[in-house]
Amino acid sequence: MITPLQPGDKIAIIATARLISHEEIAAAIDILKGWGLEVEVGPTVGAQYGVFAGDDALRLQDLQQALDCPDIKAIICARGGYGTTRILDQVDFSHFQNHPKWVVGFSDITSLLCHIHSLGIESVHGIMPLLFPKGTEEALESLRRVLFGENLSYSSAPHTFNRTGIAEGQLIGGNLALLHNVSGTSSDFTTKGKILFLEDVDEYLYSIDRMMVHLDRAGKLKDLAGLIVGHFSDMKDNAIPFGKDAYEIIAEHTGKYDYPVCYGFPTGHEPDNLALVCGRRAKLEVEENGASLEYVYSV
Known part of the structure; x- marks a missing residue:
């Protein structure tokens, strides 16, 4: 501790x-x-x-x-x-x-x-x-x-792509490109039973798709307790459009699973980048009127 x-x-x-x-x-x-x-x-x-x-x-x-x-x-x-x-x-x-x-x-x-x-x-x-x-x-x-060890909870507005439910598990995640980059290295991470959060900036949409395909093929999406999707800022596209935005891409690759998913959570490359404790057990509740995240135990 x-x-x-x-x-x-x-x-x-x-x-x-x-x-x-x-x-x-x-x-x-x-x-x-x-x-x-x-x-x-x-x-x-x-x-x-x-x-x-x-x-x-x-x-x-x-x-x-x-x-x-x-x-x-x-x-x-x-x-x-x-x-x-x-x-x-x-x-x-x-x-x-x-x-x-x-x-x-x-x-x-x-x-x-x-x-x-x-x-x-x-x-x-x-x-x-x-x-x-x-x-x-x-x-x-x-x-x-x-x-400073003070209790903290978070809330997020409702989103069309949200999938309702309650999840509890260790919180882990961060920048999608770096999560993809550390895969297979000594810095790799397991996701089974955990709440994964994702964010990214300045990436081509086809690259977002490629990285999500990789995470899925590597088994990092199937056994999640829950998923939090943060800011995907300044996304880029090619002359021939990819056809989906970042949230649609993520929804496609996680749609076959049944854990709760929260979109639009305030984490990532935007001014409202809330501090998340990686490795701490948390509870995610996604409801029709929005989502909440809180740590399971007091510090």
């Missing part, structure tokens, strides 16, 4: 993927300090190696140090993009397994969250410092509540 944060705790902001400047996280630092936290910024912030926040060695070193340092009580990844999977197999998680702490991120950071889930440790899929200025008050407050 991860110890909730307390005022005065030190947290680290690091960049495991795309480059980011100090100026781009300045607003987030102010917000985090406003929560009573001490913020340490890793050397990857402000570093550059091509499109990355420093070369693989620097990003690995920054992540490893943050995982191992006993003074650092939580790690918040500065942004996504691409690059986290390049260093994952070189990370030593042994100290982290004995002394777990919150690791926060989404998008490209999904691969790290999946790897942490494979170790039996919770993590947070939530808004990152780059996007703090654009995030809704609800998104930021949900992250604060999770980090």
Whole structure:
């Protein structure tokens, strides 16, 4: 069990993927300090190696140090993009397994969250410092509540594609492209009896279809307890249209199963990106008037 944060705790902001400047996280630092936290910024912030926040060695070193340092009580990844999977197999998680702490991120950071889930440790899929200025008050407050161990529940508006029902199981998921990317690796995840959530951005619709076909062929859709479909933002199409949007594609590939499904849940690449605790047991209720998600036990 991860110890909730307390005022005065030190947290680290690091960049495991795309480059980011100090100026781009300045607003987030102010917000985090406003929560009573001490913020340490890793050397990857402000570093550059091509499109990355420093070369693989620097990003690995920054992540490893943050995982191992006993003074650092939580790690918040500065942004996504691409690059986290390049260093994952070189990370030593042994100290982290004995002394777990919150690791926060989404998008490209999904691969790290999946790897942490494979170790039996919770993590947070939530808004990152780059996007703090654009995030809704609800998104930021949900992250604060999770980090500080406060109870939290979520609701979602009704959607035409919703499939009603009640599901209970561990919550796991994130960016569809990264879930597809880690399949068959040491960061892979099992979905049987779990509530899976999906989101994505800037993908071609045929690619969404291809990744959903892969998840289904890999057996990751058939034994779910439930499915949550978040934001699929800025989808692209070819000159000859694919013929379905992202939600229609997902509905097609999950239509043969009977677990509850919630569409339009506020998670993903939009300002309203609510913090979700990966690995925590949750209860999903999908009704005609909308959906709700809550954790089964109090923190």
